[in-house]
Amino acid sequence: MTYCVAITMDAGLVFCSDSRTNAGVDQVSTYGKMYHYSVSGEREFVILSAGNLATTQAVISQVKRDIRDNAATSLKTVPDISEAASYLGEINRQEQDKHASGGGPNGGMSFEASFIIGGQIAGDKPRLAMVYPQGNHITTSKDTPYLQIGESKYGKPILDRILTRETSLENASRCALVSMDSTMRSNLTVGPPIELAVYSADSFSLQRFRFDDDDEYLRELKKAWDQYLTDAFDRLPSLNWGDSLQSDEPG
Amino acid sequence: MTYCVAITMDAGLVFCSDSRTNAGVDQVSTYGKMYHYSVSGEREFVILSAGNLATTQAVISQVKRDIRDNAATSLKTVPDISEAASYLGEINRQEQDKHASGGGPNGGMSFEASFIIGGQIAGDKPRLAMVYPQGNHITTSKDTPYLQIGESKYGKPILDRILTRETSLENASRCALVSMDSTMRSNLTVGPPIELAVYSADSFSLQRFRFDDDDEYLRELKKAWDQYLTDAFDRLPSLNWGDSLQSDEPG
Numbered sequence: 001m002t003y004c005v006a007i008t009m010d011a012g013l014v015f016c017s018d019s020r021t022n023a024g025v026d027q028v029s030t031y032g033k034m035y036h037y038s039v040s041g042e043r044e045f046v047i048l049s050a051g052n053l054a055t056t057q058a059v060i061s062q063v064k065r066d067i068r069d070n071a072a073t074s075l076k077t078v079p080d081i082s083e084a085a086s087y088l089g090e091i092n093r094q095e096q097d098k099h100a101s102g103g104g105p106n107g108g109m110s111f112e113a114s115f116i117i118g119g120q121i122a123g124d125k126p127r128l129a130m131v132y133p134q135g136n137h138i139t140t141s142k143d144t145p146y147l148q149i150g151e152s153k154y155g156k157p158i159l160d161r162i163l164t165r166e167t168s169l170e171n172a173s174r175c176a177l178v179s180m181d182s183t184m185r186s187n188l189t190v191g192p193p194i195e196l197a198v199y200s201a202d203s204f205s206l207q208r209f210r211f212d213d214d215d216e217y218l219r220e221l222k223k224a225w226d227q228y229l230t231d232a233f234d235r236l237p238s239l240n241w242g243d244s245l246q247s248d249e250p251g
Numbered sequence: 252m253t254y255c256v257a258i259t260m261d262a263g264l265v266f267c268s269d270s271r272t273n274a275g276v277d278q279v280s281t282y283g284k285m286y287h288y289s290v291s292g293e294r295e296f297v298i299l300s301a302g303n304l305a306t307t308q309a310v311i312s313q314v315k316r317d318i319r320d321n322a323a324t325s326l327k328t329v330p331d332i333s334e335a336a337s338y339l340g341e342i343n344r345q346e347q348d349k350h351a352s353g354g355g356p357n358g359g360m361s362f363e364a365s366f367i368i369g370g371q372i373a374g375d376k377p378r379l380a381m382v383y384p385q386g387n388h389i390t391t392s393k394d395t396p397y398l399q400i401g402e403s404k405y406g407k408p409i410l411d412r413i414l415t416r417e418t419s420l421e422n423a424s425r426c427a428l429v430s431m432d433s434t435m436r437s438n439l440t441v442g443p444p445i446e447l448a449v450y451s452a453d454s455f456s457l458q459r460f461r462f463d464d465d466d467e468y469l470r471e472l473k474k475a476w477d478q479y480l481t482d483a484f485d486r487l488p489s490l491n492w493g494d495s496l497q498s499d500e501p502g
Contacts, residue, residue: 171484183408208496224488228486229412232480234422236425245460
């Protein structure tokens, strides 16, 4: 599996992805899942991918080919993030259909992949969209300022508690890393290195970070969070044991 | 869905369950998922259930009938928690088979249910087991002192961070409630009232609590936890923006 999360705030965008890929538990490999494309001062895109590795690689290859070959539709030409998501969704569908359609040994097999695409095109504000395996896409809302793909449940509660549109880039970055850390602790198929990309609104420049397993900052962050959570626990209001109900009748 | 968690420690056992049942989003109802049976000073059992409501109700009814009718095997007679889990697993299989076997309109439908059973039988220590829809069961280990059924992923990270065999009953109770709160926030199909049962080792008496949506303690706990998490966030080590990588080549 994979875990990717992207957050949109007034201040900009934050993207975070792990790098573990597995087919069963024997074939575990490391692949980055973050792709970046920019045209200086004009457009800035980040794509995160989850799902079948052959499909995600084929989709990203096609995205790159379309840019190189000046195709009619490419990340160079799309007018907004929503169109970019539609374009990505169409390639995604095509790549899956290549292998999944018809009968034969592939009949009924799934080559599904999901993507998050985000960034900014000059004249518009920063935006995010999530592309489903079916090719359609959704965006964020005021109340749900983040999108997730892959193994998303473990890391969701902390996002729900912390994030708003007013969250700073710094806090959203740390929130994404804590969400990633929670996921890695609870699920073996998500693992380092962790990639983080931070985009400040209207900057048209992306700050990228990479945290290996033994990265000092990541270790510090984990340790501090563990410590603070444990401390917080100790300070939680005590259960009033006198409030316990009468033991109900046996049987 | 449902969320139930049970924790085993040196100090005893903690059980926690929600009360929301749904079939789709229209049919949402409230049903307790915690069943308690005890023989004073001799045996103490708690059963938590998740899955198809007809199956879980039928299984619990059978468990009660076997006790009432002095059946050869019942919670009155099983020699240990592992045998109790086998007994429960067998009833679970039988109830599912009644409806799922054969062809007809039920062919291929799932009536699956899972259970956690725990407690203490005099002469043995407190134990927990989780019963799968297939009828087999697992228990806890030194490293994984808890079991979950239902919508388990959202509430798992906090359990992984906090719980050990040495955790106090009080802390485990609060940890279960926080785990439940995280799940309820992130998933609509898990909801109050929350039931909590605390069993102190060798006490052969169970303390039960019930928290409605507007319960004062639960509200305080949620508020404190939200506040402490937000504070903890603000104190996390800052990302060193100077550590960002060179922006990679476009394309």
